[in-house]
Amino acid sequence: MKRLILATLVVFAAMPALACETVRVGDIEVEHAWSRATIGADRPGVVYLSIRNTGSTDDALIGVATPIAGMPMLHETVVSDGIASMPHTMSMPVPAGQTAALAPGGFHGMLMGLTLALKKGDSFPLTLTFETAGDLTVTVDVLGMGAKEAECPDAQP
Amino acid sequence: MTGRDLLPIPIRDMSFSLTDHNGQPFAPSQWLGRPTMVFFGFTFCPDVCPTTLNDISDWLADLGPEADRLNVALISVDPARDTPAILAEYLSNFDPRIVGLTGRLSELEKAAADFRAIFEKLPRDGGYTMNHTAGVFLFAAEGQFTSIIDFHEDRRFAIPKIRHILT
Numbered sequence: 412m413k414r415l416i417l418a419t420l421v422v423f424a425a426m427p428a429l430a431c432e433t434v435r436v437g438d439i440e441v442e443h444a445w446s447r448a449t450i451g452a453d454r455p456g457v458v459y460l461s462i463r464n465t466g467s468t469d470d471a472l473i474g475v476a477t478p479i480a481g482m483p484m485l486h487e488t489v490v491s492d493g494i495a496s497m498p499h500t501m502s503m504p505v506p507a508g509q510t511a512a513l514a515p516g517g518f519h520g521m522l523m524g525l526t527l528a529l530k531k532g533d534s535f536p537l538t539l540t541f542e543t544a545g546d547l548t549v550t551v552d553v554l555g556m557g558a559k560e561a562e563c564p565d566a567q568p
Numbered sequence: 569m570t571g572r573d574l575l576p577i578p579i580r581d582m583s584f585s586l587t588d589h590n591g592q593p594f595a596p597s598q599w600l601g602r603p604t605m606v607f608f609g610f611t612f613c614p615d616v617c618p619t620t621l622n623d624i625s626d627w628l629a630d631l632g633p634e635a636d637r638l639n640v641a642l643i644s645v646d647p648a649r650d651t652p653a654i655l656a657e658y659l660s661n662f663d664p665r666i667v668g669l670t671g672r673l674s675e676l677e678k679a680a681a682d683f684r685a686i687f688e689k690l691p692r693d694g695g696y697t698m699n700h701t702a703g704v705f706l707f708a709a710e711g712q713f714t715s716i717i718d719f720h721e722d723r724r725f726a727i728p729k730i731r732h733i734l735t
Contacts, residue, residue, distance in 0.1 A: 447614075447618060450611065450654065450657055450658060453612075454611065454612050454614070455612065455614045456614065457614035457615055457618075482693055486615070488615050490616075490702050490718070490719045490720075493702060493716070493718070494686055494700065494701055494702065495616045495699065495701075495702035495719060496690075496699040497615065497616070497697060497699075515615060515618070515619040515622070515720075516615065516616070516619045516719065516720045519614070519615050521614060521615075523693050523695075555661060556618065556658070556661035557618070557625065557661035557662050559622045
């Protein structure tokens with residue numbers, strides 16, 4: 412199983428530009444998917460990306476899946492009375508005509524149970540499930556542990 | 569009485585003993601004489617901690633050589649998993665002026681009490697995660713607490729707070 416996943420990673424690693432491309436399903440557009448390198452496979456990985464709903468009906472991101480993590484999930488960083496916690500979240504709203512993001516300090520994809528350490532320069536597939544638009548698979552670029560944003564020519568600072 | 573109702577005690581009154589990411593013993597008195605910036609975190613933390621470390625790295629870059637006079641420290645709230653070696657590897661990705669501190673749980677509890685900070689372990693998906701105070705604590709060179717930079721606070725507000733302890 413691990414070899415198969417590694418082979419997938421190698422295939423994706425050969426096409427690093429993909430994460431910067433926009434992927435669409437229905438009215439949903441996703442781009443700038445990135446992650447940070449991890450120390451070993453015991454630590455959870457993270458996923459950030461940008462979602463645009465070009466339609467006139469609200470949608471929501473309700474799930475994430477990837478072959479490289481046993482328990483991928485959506486989390487939201489919440490700071491209340493100065494204390495940071497990271498509750499699970501069942502869905503992230505993507506209102507009609509708006510952009511929503513998994514971004515540092517807010518909603519993020521949390522990859523528990525990594526099957527391997529994420530290394531800078533790797534890429535992996537991530538399938539997002541939207542309540543209305545359905546499923547869409549993006550390529551996530553693994554950036555350095557200190558990365559702050561996607562490394563795409565048109566990425567927002 | 570809860571932690572947020574109280575301010576951190578002066579550094580000179582702090583009494584915990586930890587180990588830095590180079591394996592050297594650390595005592596709070598080592599901070600005295602220079603302004604100090606401290607926050608609590610842990611390396612299993614995928615979002616808040618890298619975000620704060622990136623914010624701090626950006627502030628230090630903005631301040632330039634002036635910031636060399638600052639003590640900057642990350643105190644781990646997860647000593648079971650954050651050894652000095654792990655902290656060293658983790659921190660190598662951020663501004664080299666940031667020092668990692670870890671040690672015995674009892675000493676970290678003392679540190680949190682001195683800062684009036686809070687951390688707690690929560691079971692999660694077969695493992696655990698930590699809730700913890702997310703702000704960055706600032707102290708003047710003489711060791712008195714001056715202010716907190718809140719999580720992800722805009723740099724337009726953060727930088728002047730740091731300049732204040734540098735002057």
